[in-house]
Amino acid sequence: MRKSRDLDSEPAERARLERWHDGLDRALPTRLVPRFHRHFSVVTETLKGPAGEFPAYVLTARHLEPRRTVVYLHGGGFVAPIDAFHVRYAARLARALGARVVLPDYPLAPEHTWRDSHTAVADMTGRWLTEPEPVVLAGDSAGGGYALAVAETLRDRGGPQPSHLLLHSPWGDLTTSTPETEAFAARDTWLFLGKIRVYAGWWAGSPGDLGRPEVSPALGDLDGLPPALMFCGTRDTLAPGCRLLAARAAESSWSLTYVEEPDLIHVYPLLPFLPEAERAWRRTVAFLS
Structure with missing residues (x-):
């Protein structure tokens, strides 16, 4: 967070991210999970999108027979890959729930848009839904919106549906x-509105796609979605959007439980050493169990 700052200009930010992406090691970052390979196995599933193939990592705790599947969409503003904190959280879910956790490593903006992965991720989730075990859709930040967008797509297709949704900011x-987005952004030490607006445009691909449910699912039809648990803090630029989602859910048939913690930052339940994060963890495990 100490390195966080807003962009200088859209062209400069695009060039910076493209240079970073060119040198990225896209292997699963496991450094925050002690003795990871002793305790977990990872199988790579290949997904095919319009722009080519991309992996989904299937993480399972050794010596545990999976009782459910969690499809987890990682955050990062659609421009950053899976982070070690995502893997740490996925490992905790795998152990606590006796679950396999599927982490799609979807193509990133600015080189790619939602069209390059959305259908492939929805198709993959649909295949897991044909298994007898329940399937949870989860995600944080950009990945939380992605998970909600996939849930809406699966609902519209009919057929088996996820048992639960878990959404972090x-x-x-x-x-x-x-409304109030700019006021909340003034207190946010992590997210910056300049980046948010540019990254949103890149992910959408065109201004006409910004309001599509695949891109902005909080503005879509919420009826008939699986029961959901959502967390957010009030020092988060995305809090007004979470409040909007909770208000729209209350006007629909969707069962959404919204937990808002005062003065907590973006995706706080994923961060270590916070008592509020541990409280969120206990509530999450109870909800998904």
Whole structure:
């Protein structure tokens, strides 16, 4: 967070991210999970999108027979890959729930848009839904919005549905039109509105796609979605969007439980050593169990 700052310009930010992406090691970052390979196995599933193939890592705790599947969409503003904190959280879910956790490593903006992975991720989740074990859709930040968008797509297709949704500070409204967004951004030490607006445009691909449910699922039809648990803090630029989602859920048939912690930062339940994160963890395990 000490390195966080807003962009200088859109062209400079695009060039910076493209240079970073060119040198990225996309292997699963396991450094925050002690003796990871002793305790977990990882199988790579290959997904095919319009722009080519990309992996989904299937993480399972050794010596545990999976009782459910969690499809976890990682955050990072659609421009950053899976982080070690995501793997740490996935490992905790795998152990606590006796679950296999599937981590799609979807193609990133600015080189790619939602069209390059959305259908492939929805198709993959649909295949897991044909198994007898329940399937949970989960995600944080951009990945939380992605998980909600996939849930809406699966609902519209009919057929088997996820049993639950777990959303950490989901970025569900990429139009950034939610009232109070700028006021909340003034207190956020991590996220910056300049980056948010540019990254949203890159992920959408065109201004006309910003309001689509695949891009801004908080603005879509919420009826008929699986029961959901959502967390957010009030020092988070995305809090107004989470409040909007909770208000729209209350007007629909969707059962959404919203937990808002005062003065907590973006995706706080994923961060170590916070008592509020441990409280969120206990509630999450109870909800998904």
